[in-house]
Amino acid sequence: MRPDGVLLLDGDLGSGKTVLAQGIATGLGIDRSEVQSPTFTVVREHSGPGGRLIHADLYRLAAEEVDSIGLDELLAGPGVKVVEWADRLPFELPGALRLRLTRLAEGQREIRRMATTNSLP
Ligand SMILES: Nc1ncnc2c1ncn2[C@@H]1O[C@H](COP(=O)(O)OP(=O)(O)OP(=O)(O)O)[C@@H](O)[C@H]1O
Ligand SMILES: [Mg+2]
DSSP: OOTTTTEEEEOOTTTSSHHHHHHHHHHHOOOGGGOOSSSSEEEEEOOOEEEEEEEEETTTOGGGGGGTEEEEEHSSSEEEEETTTTTGGSSSOTEEEEEEEEEEHHHHHEEEEEEEOOOOO
């Protein structure tokens, strides 16, 4: 990933999206326990010696909320941006790195790099 890059994560519940975001937080010197799947917060910002982490979880995002939370600006701004449930993002992000996570078995995950297009029309 580039220092200001966007990482789009797709995969079922429990496939490991937040754990991967926590690993990235660790790499930026941020306490990994700060990075969670919040119940009602769509986007959280964390700051560490290695830079800023924007962590978004779109699972509960309603279509009408998209504009009001300014996601497009946040994702274009500084810092590493990690988006869980990225297939709910209603716009394209050329240049983003997109990964699909799959639970294979207890303690085993597949992480596959995908083309950066959304499944939404
Ligand atoms: N790479 C991995 N290898 C093995 N086990 C993992 C891995 N990533 C996550 N897990 C296990 O799966 C559990 C769920 O992971 P995590 O919370 O990151 O999933 P998630 O994709 O963020 O789920 P949600 O969609 O509910 O937010 C973790 O608590 C951990 O036990
Ligand atoms: Mg999660």
